[in-house]
Amino acid sequence: MYVVGLDIGYSNVKIAAGPCGALPRLIVRPAGAAPRERLGERIGAEEEAGSTTGAAADRPVPVDLGGVLWAAAIEPDRFEDWQRPLHEDYPATPSYHALALAALQLTGQRAIDRVVTGLPVAQAGDVRRRERLKRLLTGRHGSGEVRLEVGEVRVVPQPIGAYLDLVYTATDEEILERIETGTVIVLDAGFYSFDWALVVKGELRRSASGTSLEAMSVLLERAAQEAAAEAGGKPQPLGLEAALRAGRAHVLQAGHRLSLPSLLGRAAGPVCAVALESLRRSLRRESASVDLVLIAGGGGSLYVRAAAGLFPGATVVVAADPIAANARGFHRYAG
Structure with missing residues (x-):
């Protein structure tokens, strides 16, 4: 098949x-x-x-x-x-x-x-x-x-794809134990939406899962505005997006070479804080504490520090090749 x-x-x-x-x-x-x-x-x-x-x-x-x-x-x-x-x-x-x-x-x-x-x-x-x-x-x-x-x-x-991808590929015994017997929160940092799914002992808790619009599009807009303020010219969020997708370390802004990680890092703080506050509110009625945080999506690495601060006792894992994690998990689910 x-x-x-x-x-x-x-x-x-x-x-x-x-x-x-x-x-x-x-x-x-x-x-x-x-x-x-x-x-x-x-x-x-x-x-x-x-x-x-x-x-x-x-x-x-x-x-x-x-x-x-x-x-x-x-x-x-x-x-x-x-x-x-x-x-x-x-x-x-x-x-x-x-x-x-x-x-x-x-x-x-x-x-x-x-x-x-x-x-x-x-x-x-x-x-x-x-x-x-x-x-x-x-x-x-x-x-x-x-x-x-x-x-x-x-x-x-959507985040279930990254979860299944980890279930089928994880080899670390501690991570496998947290997946099988603990509480996992999957963060999917997409371009338009920041999604999360809560999985407790392999069961999805829909009422504690949700979506925030404080996602990569907002982060890139903020970073593009900072680039324009620093070097002049117009904000170029599409240029930043293309550079991020290509894995480039620098972008051109009005003739100046600017560090892409630096721009994204400065913009990430306030955007991540808003997104994770929405997540925190959705977990208010959950009695289980989070044991494992799985982060996927093209901008996932930008949320690691904020996620670790929100769930200090949890292990934080960024999916291998986080951009394709959902698609790989969907392929697993199809079988």
Whole structure:
């Protein structure tokens, strides 16, 4: 059975694809998607879709949405006069639809037996949202050479992917004990939302799980404003986002080279504090103390210090390759 763990975020599309029970192939692409006519023209370089490695990873995947050709899975700042959606109904937008179809194409499979994907904790309990997402992904997609079919779709709370990834990969006996008999809080630092899920002895406590909008988008906006105040020019949050995704240590701001870790570190304090205060309030009725904090998501490392301060007795673990942790866990869940 061929299964796909699919995590479509506001910043990245993460895909874990392969036979059930086997180590999946991982694909991570930027989450930019817009009509093809909005794409700027690259000078001296051909656009070629479909590759997932090297420089080709920023080549758009062409997607047909109702007769309109879209370019998907590239840097958002490559589009002209186009704003990506950044709101709670993101899964209902054409941009999300285009990214979903592009992700399925990137697997290279014509028949996918099962897709597992996630929604923010605050939305995953909404039956209408789950069913709408299932309808979007299930069935036949595309035509001709890009035609494919998805047999079944499952939708789960987003942080559960990172939790399952740790369950299946942890080798440290102390961490395994805390997973099996203790209380685990999973923090998923996404671009639009900061989600958390409380798992007690392997059972999800929905009432103590939740979502805050004090996420990476807010942090990057604050860091971009600090960069502009320091070096001049306009704030460039998309440039910071692209640099963070590429793993660069510096960014250019009005001709000045600024340290990206320093900018993000200065912005992280107030943003993390607000997000974790929302989390703390959601745990007021829980009698169990937290034994293990698992942090995932592209900005997860920025929350480590604040999380350790909030749960001083807990072990704090950052997921291996935290950006793809949810997708890997979804692939496990699919089996």
